[in-house]
Amino acid sequence: MTNTTERPALPDHLSIDPRSPHHVAAVFEHDIGIRFNDKERMDVEEYCVSEGWIKVPAGKTVDRKGKPLLIKLKGKVEAFYR
Known part of the structure; x- marks a missing residue:
């Protein structure tokens, strides 16, 4: 497992689509x-x-x-490193 000091901070808004302005490859x-x-x-x-x-x-x-259609769900969101 890698050290937490080497990991970049998780952004508030993140997308897995590389064409999105909210995509951060380092994460x-x-x-x-x-x-x-x-x-x-x-x-x-x-x-x-x-x-x-x-x-x-x-x-x-x-x-x-060919991209999946997405639906938006609202609620409590937490992002974390495993």
């Missing part, structure tokens, strides 16, 4: 966990801690470019 070099309403979620595509929302895929539905 994804480490294993990240998201807790939503006190339950760990493994399917989070984007989150914002201060606004209290996450975006997750809406089933198997995809848009015309």
Whole structure:
């Protein structure tokens, strides 16, 4: 396991899509966990801690470019390193 001093601080708003302005590649070099309403979620595509929302895929539905359609869920969001 890596030392916590080597890890960058988790941003308030983060996206896994590399084309997003909220994508931080250095954070994804480490294993990240998201807790939503006190339950760990493994399917989070984007989150914002201060606004209290996450975006997750809406089933198997995809848009015309093949990307999953996302729905926004509101609640208590916590991001952490595993």
